[in-house]
Amino acid sequence: AQTVTQSQPEMSVQEAETVTLSCTYDTSESDYYLFWYKQPPSRQMILVIRQEAYKQQNATENRFSVNFQKAAKSFSLKISDSQLGDAAMYFCAYRSADNYGQNFVFGPGTRLSVLP
Amino acid sequence: DGGITQSPKYLFRKEGQNVTLSCEQNLNHDAMYWYRQDPGQGLRLIYYSQIVNDFQKGDIAEGYSVSREKKESFPLTVTSAQKNPTAFYLCASSRLGASTGELFFGEGSRLTVL
Numbered sequence: 001a002q003t004v005t006q007s008q009p010e011m012s013v014q015e016a017e018t019v020t021l022s023c024t025y026d027t028s029e030s031d032y033y034l035f036w037y038k039q040p041p042s043r044q045m046i047l048v049i050r051q052e053a054y055k056q057q058n059a060t061e062n063r064f065s066v067n068f069q070k071a072a073k074s075f076s077l078k079i080s081d082s083q084l085g086d087a088a089m090y091f092c093a094y095r096s097a098d099n100y101g102q103n104f105v106f107g108p109g110t111r112l113s114v115l116p
Numbered sequence: 117d118g119g120i121t122q123s124p125k126y127l128f129r130k131e132g133q134n135v136t137l138s139c140e141q142n143l144n145h146d147a148m149y150w151y152r153q154d155p156g157q158g159l160r161l162i163y164y165s166q167i168v169n170d171f172q173k174g175d176i177a178e179g180y181s182v183s184r185e186k187k188e189s190f191p192l193t194v195t196s197a198q199k200n201p202t203a204f205y206l207c208a209s210s211r212l213g214a215s216t217g218e219l220f221f222g223e224g225s226r227l228t229v230l
Binding site: 004043046106 | 161
């Protein structure tokens with residue numbers, strides 16, 4: 001079974017600075033998807049960024065980018081120019097690319113605080 | 117706008133009562149899911165469904181039941197058999213197929229047992 005680990009329960013960053021959240025996963029599959037979700041105090045989960053395992057290029061979405069190291073099974077999220085609105089829980093998630101691999105596996109989350 | 121609607125947002129239950137949480141989506145997604153979230157933990161899968169009238173147990177299905185009579189709807193019943201039902205419940209949906217991507221989530225329902 002796949003597992004997702006986030007080793008940083010809490011992180012903080014100064015406004016306008018850069019922060020990196022760590023995620024590692026364990027799988028024997030070669031094709032899969034990885035995601036970062038944000039859960040603000042409103043509690044609704046919002047997709048931040050996703051990465052297809054077959055793509056070597058790291059995904060980017062505006063201020064958010066990932067460092068995907070397939071061999072190391074690592075998938076870190078970098079937030080540049082941090083803003084107060086980035087404060088939230090961040091969850092790393094894994095999903096098999098199998099047609100019927102409907103089970104998404106989530107990490108325990110990292111709580112990010114942004115200091116003014 | 118397309119999305120997922122969960123209701124109610126807050127629900128209080130006395131011990132021994134069954135309660136049903138509603139989840140409706142207008143994204144035309146085939147797959148729907150129920151997750152439970154407890155403080156300090158990630159999301160744990162309760163049930164999921166890929167097609168009408170069919171659903172599968174997730175990791176923590178005991179004490180819960182679901183139905184999928186319509187593609188748009190996937191209600192979750194928390195039964196009296198669930199020993200510790202106080203939690204935040206999230207409904208989600210996704211497309212099926214190898215090219216699919218992410219889960220889309222509702223705003224969640226917080227259940228408190230008094």
